[in-house]
Amino acid sequence: MNNGIIIRQAKKEDVRQIAEILVEDWQTAYRGIMDDDFLDSLSVNQRYEIEVKRYDKYVVAAEGNEILGYAWLESTEEAPADCEVIALYVRYSKRNKGTGKLLMRYAFNYFRSIGKKKMIIWCLKENHESRRFYEKVGGKEYQTGSHNWGGKGYEMISYLYDL
Incomplete structure (x- = not known):
């Protein structure tokens, strides 16, 4: 499924x-x-x-010199979660080819390897495509909140994962 895609630490280039x-x-x-x-x-x-x-x-999903997507992984104290995928993006033209799943699998494995137990990820409540993806890879709706971008507030929803 990965067709030559590797997940690795991001570099400045x-x-x-x-x-x-x-x-x-x-x-x-x-x-x-x-x-x-x-x-x-933007x-x-x-x-x-x-x-x-x-x-x-x-971490980035790379195929040769092309970056297909990336994820920002952090520990957190946002109980009950002890780790978070702060951002996960796949190049829009390369979606639905398994790259997002590879990045999430990497996140699960990385966080497990450092003893983490519960992971959280947030997305816009109206972003139904991302919500379907997070549910498909095992996330359970957890809580709602809001975030401000460009002077406007937007509803957010989080997904919780048992690692």
Whole structure:
């Protein structure tokens, strides 16, 4: 299923592609959910400056020199979870080919290997595609909340995983 895709620690030279993936995904997947002016204001250069400061917390799904997706993994104290996938993005044009599952499997295995027991991930409540994916890979709806982007609040939902 992985067809030459490897999951590895992100490197500085991956950051441009990471920024491209984030901007493309947000502008495509969140259109109609989030404010258009906010989405249109996103830029790869701006995201690069943000992501270059934290890429060492990311793992990427790479096929040759192309980054297909990435995940940001962290420990957390958001009980009952003790670990979190803060972000998981797959290049929009490469979705539905197993890359997201590979990244989630990596997250499960990594967190288990360091003794973690429960993982959480948050997404926009109206992002039905992501919600279906998180449920398909074993997540159970846990709680709701909200987050502010571009001066507007958006409803969020979390999924909890027993590791």
